[in-house]
């Protein structure tokens with residue numbers, strides 16, 4: 001026990017490097033730069049290369065990690081033998097092509113959310129994964145944030161009893177994002193870009209989804225930015241086993257963060273309820289005597305998740321999922337959310353988009369069949 005162990009915020013030191021580490025090459029160095037830095041928190045994975053079309057992005061990463069290989073050409077990164085895992089953080093519409101190229105170069109892949117945003121890309125990545133035998137982890141960051149990990153552990157211990165209803169939202173005003181990344185208004189839909197978080201969370205607990213019924217509306221903010229689709233979604237979901245889910249997304253709102261965190265997951269079980277929040281770091285749950293308990297780890301873990309800023313980028317979640325994937329690769333074990341699970345979640349998002357656009361409920365299973373996936377994953 002050293003001096004730093006006594007100080008709040010130093011209870012989870014960065015671990016020493018393991019004997020065998022997986023080399024990670026990162027493509028797309030805006031959000032991906034977070035992973036290059038976040039990899040310092042990993043034991044079984046290390047950064048080896050970075051790739052971006054924009055010389056300014058390459059330069060910014062080179063300043064922080066001068067020891068790595070940098071290129072603007074994805075083929076050059078794919079040709080490096082020390083790159084064992086390609087981590088993809090390019091705009092959503094490019095994920096499908098980049099995943100297939102990485103698989104075909106013999107690499108395993110981490111792809112940020114959303115895995116893909118079209119039926120054609122969903123079919124292509126699934127086929128390429130089967131053809132090459134390579135593995136993929138979907139970077140669903142929220143699952144790997146501290147309160148969501150604690151909530152999951154309690155659920156797996158059976159603390160909630162039988163889960164009956166899962167309720168998740170992701171609410172975030174996005175004018176700054178449209179200015180930074182115009183493709184977000186032009187080339188995708190919030191059913192994929194934003195709802196990928198709450199839909200993944202609900203599916204994580206309910207398993208395969210049978211049917212969705214969604215409504216959508218374009219906010220004033222969305223109209224100002226010439227949005228192609230809608231940016232307000234309300235969704236009801238029914239799982240194959242009959243349990244229920246609800247998902248909400250709003251990307252043009254005035255935020256009230258102390259009333260509603262950006263992302264929240266409520267679980268209602270037969271013996272208790274629980275709630276996990278991002279980006280405050282609170283986990284609330286029913287104790288055995290019925291009391292409400294709140295665990296707040298923001299100040300204990302801000303060094304891990306936010307690089308010691310109070311709130312910041314996704315360093316901790318990206319490190320947590322990369323460590324989990326590297327461990328799974330080194331030990332030959334499964335890791336979730338896998339390629340198949342990501343494709344299934346994509347089909348739920350596509351059903352949501354169609355339901356809001358066309359009106360009425362949509363069954364998910366015809367979409368699964370169309371992309372080449374059938375059954376629970």
Ligand SMILES: NC(=O)c1ccc[n+]([C@@H]2O[C@H](COP(=O)([O-])OP(=O)(O)OC[C@H]3O[C@@H](n4cnc5c(N)ncnc54)[C@H](O)[C@@H]3O)[C@@H](O)[C@H]2O)c1
Nearest residue numbers: 028029030031051052053054089090091092112113141181
């Ligand atoms: N919580 C999360 O996990 C989280 C948060 C934010 C964004 N994202 C996802 O991360 C991805 C990137 O988002 P962002 O905000 O960083 O977008 P961005 O537009 O800021 O950055 C994308 C980067 O990719 C680079 N790029 C584009 N095509 C490329 C190519 N062919 N080769 C190499 N580089 C290329 C661009 O130059 C740019 O620097 C998106 O898919 C987004 O949905 C995930």
